[in-house]
Amino acid sequence: xxxxxYKMNGAGNDxxxxxxxxxxxxxxxxxxxxxxxxxxxxxxxxxxxxxxxxNGADYRFRYYNADGGEAEMCGNGARCFGRFTAHLAEEMPDxxxxxxxxxxxxxxxxxxxxxxxxxxxxxxKLDTDVRVPGIDASLQFVNTGVPHAVVFLxxxxxxxxxxxxxxxxxxxxxPAFSPAGTNANFATVLGPSxxxxxxxxxxxxxETLACGTGMVACALIHHLQTGAGAPIKVxxxxxxxxxxxxxxxxxxxxxxxxxxGPADFVFEGDIEI
Numbered sequence: 001x002x003x004x005x006y007k008m009n010g011a012g013n014d015x016x017x018x019x020x021x022x023x024x025x026x027x028x029x030x031x032x033x034x035x036x037x038x039x040x041x042x043x044x045x046x047x048x049x050x051x052x053x054x055n056g057a058d059y060r061f062r063y064y065n066a067d068g069g070e071a072e073m074c075g076n077g078a079r080c081f082g083r084f085t086a087h088l089a090e091e092m093p094d095x096x097x098x099x100x101x102x103x104x105x106x107x108x109x110x111x112x113x114x115x116x117x118x119x120x121x122x123x124x125k126l127d128t129d130v131r132v133p134g135i136d137a138s139l140q141f142v143n144t145g146v147p148h149a150v151v152f153l154x155x156x157x158x159x160x161x162x163x164x165x166x167x168x169x170x171x172x173x174x175p176a177f178s179p180a181g182t183n184a185n186f187a188t189v190l191g192p193s194x195x196x197x198x199x200x201x202x203x204x205x206x207e208t209l210a211c212g213t214g215m216v217a218c219a220l221i222h223h224l225q226t227g228a229g230a231p232i233k234v235x236x237x238x239x240x241x242x243x244x245x246x247x248x249x250x251x252x253x254x255x256x257x258x259x260x261g262p263a264d265f266v267f268e269g270d271i272e273i
Contacts, residue, residue, distance in 0.1 A: 114263045
């Protein structure tokens, strides 16, 4: 059969999107992995499926990593999903809501960018006792829709030359995060409320050009460590700068967390599956 698809990217994190509002499309993990494969498939960091909402939102958000496994959420994917579903309406809305495994999110179109109202972060653990060979820095942890480990590298370390793949893989598979594993982020401070990050993504099993939930995780940890105010600017490997907004709740809790950045259409087409 022919599958009609769309290709979008958010800050270099790229996605296949399919419109499955009639639930006529059923893709197994092997097929999703083949579609995301960059040599013989379409090529993407993951696949997004638009499905009918079940609990009162506008749509249901289904996200699958490049290995075919379904994940709770994806920040860059959510921005792409928001812009894509806004185009499905007869009149372009300013705001779209959608249900994810991590909760119901809202996407707001802000000029050329999309702002996502994220779910409240959970499971914050500062200065964990997790140690990885080759990293002489404390490891932090927070779930921003999906699990994220965060390491702020000491100033002066060559950030562009840092081996994200090797160290990210070690953190992703560390027994402390088993059995599900975690995403791994490495960050450096550029200035007040301005950081740069690189991310090893679980499910992609490699460094990606951007990770939305990883940006949020790093920005919140940066605030807790330095008191940096919102919004916090985050530079990513894809070359874009995004903004993380938040409000402090009780203690070390956060509310009204937002992620603002680009979400661009690339092309659409049909592929035989």
